[in-house]
Amino acid sequence: MKKHYKSIVTGGAGFIGSNLVDHLVKNKHKVTVLDNFSTGRKSNLSHVKKKIKIINIDISIAKNLDKYFKGFDYVFHLAGLADIVPSIENPKKYFNVNVLGTLNVLNAAKNNKIKKVIYAASASCYGIPKEYPTSENSKISTMYPYALTKWQGEELLKHWSKIYKLPFVSLRFFNAYGPRSRTTGAYGAVFGVFLAQKLSNKPLTIVGNGKQTRDFIHVKDLVRGILIAARSKRKNEIYNIGGGKEISVNKIANLIGGKKTYIPKRPGEPDRSLANISKIKRELSWKPKIKINEGVKELLKNINYWSDAPVWTPKKISKVTKSWFKLLKKT
Numbered sequence: 246m247k248k249h250y251k252s253i254v255t256g257g258a259g260f261i262g263s264n265l266v267d268h269l270v271k272n273k274h275k276v277t278v279l280d281n282f283s284t285g286r287k288s289n290l291s292h293v294k295k296k297i298k299i300i301n302i303d304i305s306i307a308k309n310l311d312k313y314f315k316g317f318d319y320v321f322h323l324a325g326l327a328d329i330v331p332s333i334e335n336p337k338k339y340f341n342v343n344v345l346g347t348l349n350v351l352n353a354a355k356n357n358k359i360k361k362v363i364y365a366a367s368a369s370c371y372g373i374p375k376e377y378p379t380s381e382n383s384k385i386s387t388m389y390p391y392a393l394t395k396w397q398g399e400e401l402l403k404h405w406s407k408i409y410k411l412p413f414v415s416l417r418f419f420n421a422y423g424p425r426s427r428t429t430g431a432y433g434a435v436f437g438v439f440l441a442q443k444l445s446n447k448p449l450t451i452v453g454n455g456k457q458t459r460d461f462i463h464v465k466d467l468v469r470g471i472l473i474a475a476r477s478k479r480k481n482e483i484y485n486i487g488g489g490k491e492i493s494v495n496k497i498a499n500l501i502g503g504k505k506t507y508i509p510k511r512p513g514e515p516d517r518s519l520a521n522i523s524k525i526k527r528e529l530s531w532k533p534k535i536k537i538n539e540g541v542k543e544l545l546k547n548i549n550y551w552s553d554a555p556v557w558t559p560k561k562i563s564k565v566t567k568s569w570f571k572l573l574k575k576t
Contacts, residue, residue, distance in 0.1 A: 251275045251317045252475075255304055255350060256324030257297075258285025260427045261365065261418075265321060265468045270296050272472065279304060279313065280324065289425050305346035310353035319475050320354050322347065323365040325395065327427075330568070332391035343394035347401055355409045363475050364402050364415040367395040368460075368485065368520065377491075378521035381417070381483050388513065399483070412480035416471060419487030419520045423464030423540060424547060435459075435494065439501050440544060441554035449503055450557055453510030455495035459518045460487040463535035470531045477529050487520030488533050500541040508559050512570060 252269050256262040257278030262285065269276050270293050278290065281303040290299060300313060304324055314320070325343045326332070332339045347364075354362050371379050372386030387393040402413045426436045439449050470486050498505050526532050 249273055249275055250319060251277075252319040252321060253277050253279060253314060253317050254321045254323060255279045255346075256285060256322075256365075258282055258287060258289050258299075259323065260289075260423075260425045261421055261464055261467060262321075262323045263289035263425055264423065264464045265323065265471055266290060266293060266297060268465075268468045268472055269321075274319075277313065277317070279310075284326075284427065286425075303346075304349050305341045307349060310349055311356050314353040314357040314359065317357065318360045320350065320359050320362045321365075321471060321475070322350050322362060322398075324350075325365065325398070327391065329369075329389045329391055330566075332389055332394070334568070336390035336394075339390050339394045343391075344397045344401070347398035351401055351405045351411065355405060355411050360412065361475055361480060362402065362411060362413040363471055364399060364413060366399045366415045366417040366483070367392060368417045368419045368487070368518070370396040370399070370417065373515045374517075377517055378489070378519040379485070380521040381485055381524055403481070406481045414474040414477075414479060414481075415483045416474060416486045417483065417520075418467065419460040419462055419485065419518060421464050421467050422461050423467075423544070425550065426464070426544075435497060436544065437551065437554055438557055439498065440548055440551040441556050443501055443503050443545075444548050444551055445556045446503070447556055447558060448506040449498045449501065450559060450562055451494055451498055451505055451507050452514075454507065455498065455505075456493055457514075457516045458491035458493050460490065460520045461492050461497075461537055461540075462486065462488045462533055463540045466533040466535050469534075470525065470529070473529050473531050479528055482528070484525040484529070485520040485522055486525055486531075487518075487522055488537070489520055489522040490537075491517060491519045492537055496537075497541070500538060501545065506559060508562055509570075511566070 252274045258280040276297040278299045369392035372388045405411045422436045
């Protein structure tokens with residue numbers, strides 16, 4: 246790539262966003278971060294803050310984003326709300342952030358003739374898939390407002406591409422993990438939960454029997470894929486981006502080490518997750534490089550990052566997830 250591309254990263258103070266910012270700075274991009282710090286952490290950017298521009302802004306209510314996009318080449322749109330149950334409890338908030346926020350970003354990108362928008366989509370759009378590994382052509386089955394709003398953002402991209410000729414690549418993220426994995430929000434993010442418990446010498450709380458699998462992808466592999474998607478000639482495409490392997494929660498717990506305790510399985514959650522990544526391998530020549538044991542070993546070396554993360558006990562989890570069971574059983 247030519248030197249000094251100008252890139253915007255929405256949600257750049259978050260887990261994936263801040264890792265992406267590191268990668269862009271390393272690749273000589275001039276980076277501007279748009280973030281309202283509702284879930285992102287300023288400390289995630291402290292080591293690069295002199296090399297980037299940071300704008301504290303809420304993309305869902307900003308009336309005019311155009312001025313921030315002027316003269317930029319790429320937009321990496323990672324800002325958004327995650328988590329299933331909070332989206333059921335407050336769907337309007339999720340719609341405003343994930344759909345209207347995306348609409349505002351796309352309008353600003355269109356008006357400033359951005360070269361390409363890279364969108365952080367979600368594998369949650371597949372719901373509980375009928376086929377494994379799950380390909381991009383699998384049936385869309387948005388079970389919760391979070392999944393619905395992330396998919397609607399992707400549909401907006403497709404429409405803006407068709408009507409306004411705005412180039413995009415949408416990457417459907419599977420289960421990302423790695424340095425700075427988020428600790429905010431309701432109980433649920435497995436690595437943040439386990440690492441805080443490990444640091445406090447508390448038992449690791451495993452949901453159900455722990456045999457359920459997830460497709461974990463290290464954030465460094467993920468951001469490398471994001472940058473490859475940006476600089477490639479491919480446009481108006483959708484790609485799964487995951488590890489392409491199933492890993493059980495029990496295995497994650499064993500790799501982290503320590504005592505374990507089992508808590509009730511949550512209804513409505515998939516027992517398996519496995520990405521078919523043949524398309525991104527074939528068309529973008531990308532594949533994951535970091536093995537799960539290597540990734541976990543790295544996290545354990547830097548475990549103090551989670552020193553201020555909430556430490557969940559079975560009792561606390563039972564209290565905070567009481568409404569979850571009620572809500573999830575309805576869906």
